[in-house]
Amino acid sequence: MSTVRPFIRISWERSLASRVDTDHPDPTYVESAPESVLLRAARPVLASLSDELANEPACLILTDSNGVVLQRGGGDSHLLKALDAVHLAPGFCYAEQDVGTNGIGTALEIGAPILVNGNEHYTGNLRQFSCAGALINHPVTGALLGVIDISTKAENSNSLLLSFAKLAARRIQERILEEANELDSALLGGYYAACRHSGGPVIAVGEKVFMMNALAQQHFDATDQAALLDQTREAVGMQDPCTFLADLPSGVIARMAYQPTFAGTALAGGIIQIKEQRTAGHVPRPRGPALPGMAGASAVWRHVTQELLETVAKREWVVLQGESGAGTHTLVTAVHQHSGSNRQLSVLDVETAGADLVLRARAELEAGTDLVIRHAHALDETQLDELTELFQEIQDASVAQDPWVALTTRAGAVDDKLDLHLLHFFPRTVLVPPLRHHLEDVPALVRLLLNRAGAPELILSKPAMNQLMRLPWSGNVTHLKQVMSAIVRVRRSGVVEVEDLPPECRATTRRNLTRMETLERDAVIDALADHGNDKSAAAEALGMSRATIYRKIRDYGIVT
Template sequence: MSDVRTYIQVSWERSKASLVDTDHPSPTFVDTGDSDSLLLRAARPVLTSLSAELADEPVCLILTDSRGVVLSRGGGDRSLIQALDAVYLAPGFCYGESDVGTNGIGTALEVGAPILVNGADHYTGNLRPFSCAGALITHPVTGSLLGVIDITTKAENTNPLLLSFAKLAARRIQERILEEANELDGALLGRYYAACRHSGGPVIAVGEQTFMMNSLAQQHFDANDQAALLDQTRETIGRLKACTLLADLPSGMTARLAYQPAFAGDVLAGGIIQIKEQRVPRVQDPRGPSLPGLAGSSASWRRVSREVLDIATRAEWVVLQGEAGVGKTALATAAHQAADRHRALAVLDASEPGDLVDQAGVHLDAGSDLLLRRAHLLSPDQLDGLTELFQQVHDRSLARDPWVALTAREEQEGQEGQADSRLGLHLLHFFPRTVSVPPLRHHLEDLPALVRLLLNRSGATDLVLSKAALNQLSRLPWSDNVAHLHQTLTSIVRTRRAGVIDVADLPAECRATSRRSLTRLETLERDAIVDALAVHGGDKVAASESLGMSRATIYRKIREFGIVS
């Protein structure tokens, strides 16, 4: 080991700690996902050109994502390609250090710098017939890590120029990314100027790295309303189809946002949002209705609560739709109680076993109102049965008709009218009203009140969250909404029943603010880093050593996962 370079020795130690098989490692196969990512679009012409330049050379160009998963492979003679296939250095396989040990891809990611790994430097025996040079590809504007370009050849053909060539390829890809960014920004800017000229009203342009608001929008809305609009426009990023959104603003105004995507060729450049109308909602009580068992005073929550209470009071049949965990059932139940219906409310769930149609008929015959949860899971036979049952109820012409409410799932990327396709037009004929219940991320100002309510319900009346802890919770995406918040608080209450909860006392997932969905492996990695930082008092060096991870890696992971240390 004395002749092995220091960084290779450290890499071998990491590989050993990861229990990599020294003879025949087995790289993980991963679904590479988007085949039209920014990295792939920028890299294709570069790799095609470089492959042509190296047509007669026994080298292979390999592109990976930021995890080391191979996205593409080009060039190389038949014998080299066959040899690479034998060690699974092929699209879809992960060549991170923890999978296959020291190599040009995984080790470059670990040390955060370009690296040349010659044959004998590899940790595993089956990779020593190769030499590989890996160079990182970062976004030229944001600096975020996008992937690795790797040049691989047989060990007997190794040459120090491999690393220089890998760096050159990485620079060319980054230049192409910058060119595309300029093209996308130009396309978005052109659409923005056109919308400003023709609309005569407030206009917003939004892209992955761009946000523009015209002077009319700035004049119409104060700073708080502008912040709320900015938060709402995040929901449109990446959407390929036009849609309309409603934004309830802190001032009490409701803004209607019409989104149109903008393209540069076939690539989405961003979107243009025209605020077509603003109206002040009709409000009798500025605080909104006080529904039993609920918490929240934001404009969006007041509007929905007021609307559902009005519907329940008039016994209008209604569909409550929204993402999982937003509180549709709680809202319907509370509105029924506040409306003083003088009837029992029977609650059925389409996901539970039993003859749901017969059960619904029994409850309605007994004079109860009905709440049917998860109606999007109804089978075609159940839809037909309920349609017939509800027709019978309407034909009876009772003096006091029952109130029926359905709850239905709305996917996070969904648009208005989803319930129509899921529940069937025949059934929806009986429901003249549909109310969309907002996700928690659209009324995060209600989070402190929700936390207090949920803690009290769990019996932890003497437990409070510090302001810093509440601020940290407000930064999270809450993919499962209030249900997710309830699970989080339940996990806290299991270990603490009184006192003050600070950021360090929050579960591991709450101390990271990554907006993207993490894989199961990434979740475990994030939690391990958070726990190590907590054990070592935020000392990143000590935490990295305890995890067998390089300093460069732990700093990169902290940035990627948005970990608050």
């Protein structure tokens, strides 16, 4: 043990703590990775270097930042067969906790390049190899993207392996920088061309770029500009041209024509040209009424509220579509209450009403009650047939006079059966936006939810509120309500700072986390909180290296 290099010995201890099988570890297999900056930049580099290693006893291996193998190149048939036998192949994870000490996982753990020679591997079936791993970091942001590893048979090992791995990593980073410059140049060129030729307001949007020309700033005040920015969020990443309308707070309707811009086959971003659709005698639209139990003043929310108010005023039957938790039920009941109708409103939920749903619906309508049927996408075929018959009777004026009916459905859940049976009775569909499309309403919603939870004296600091407004809110307003309830359970007055938010709110990663990743993220956040943001102490408490905790903080977007 005394002859083993210190960082190898420490790696063995980590591998032991992770209970890695010392003879035949079983690396996790992960589904194929999506296209990424790393893959695009690495392909030409790997192709060039692999040609130099063709039929040589050395293989180039590219992994992501979790140690999952993305690509393999070069190597003779005997070496490739040996690598396949230990699953060092695309799709398999070579993180240290999966297979123990190795050039990929250990480089990730220590945050530095490393050569692991045959007997330095933790597991027996890897000791036939030597592997050199070098980290690939984004040349602009510094984010860890992955590892380039060179593996060979142990008897062929020499110090040049690590030098070659470092060279490959540098070439990939240079290619990433070139591509970033190409993307930025393509987007900037498209933006300048649009500004010259359109003679009107132009916006350019990219992954991390937002540009608005002077004409856009002159035509639209700050409130309208914020609404335009909100509308452009959904255009980021779109690869096809499209046109959409934005109903701005000033009452102007903006026609926004999006055209994607490419650098080769890579999407650089998109150019949006804006034209106003202002009718003669235009009068700015009022801000809209305050609805009972509702909060929100964004252009998006006011638009959907106004649209629903108009349908209720006209007694038009309506379908509300929205994601779970977006507030479709709350909105429709609030609008009905505000409308001043002297009719009662009954709400029937398909998921809880049971087999007598249609009988209850008939009874309510015959009693002169307006009706909302929630979760209409869950109706079975029998219920669809019976409701079709009931609605036809109503349309024929044989059941009740002028009833009003609304259906709520989950976004994207309307199928052919529902469309065929019922939707022709409903002349309008209102799309209720998810919370991520009107994040400027988060402060008002927070105040409403805290008041409802019995904490009117509890406030959120500006940094804490800003943090909430950076989150994707996959569960929408219901999710926000759960977070506010969690805060109120431990505090009912005073000021909530960022560190007082639940763990899930102190990270800003946009990807969906697995259950295991969620637990890991929360454990890191809690350890940092317990040790006053001392990363070394938190890492020691969690049994991970300092390099690993820094990587986890970066990967999960944890605010420290």
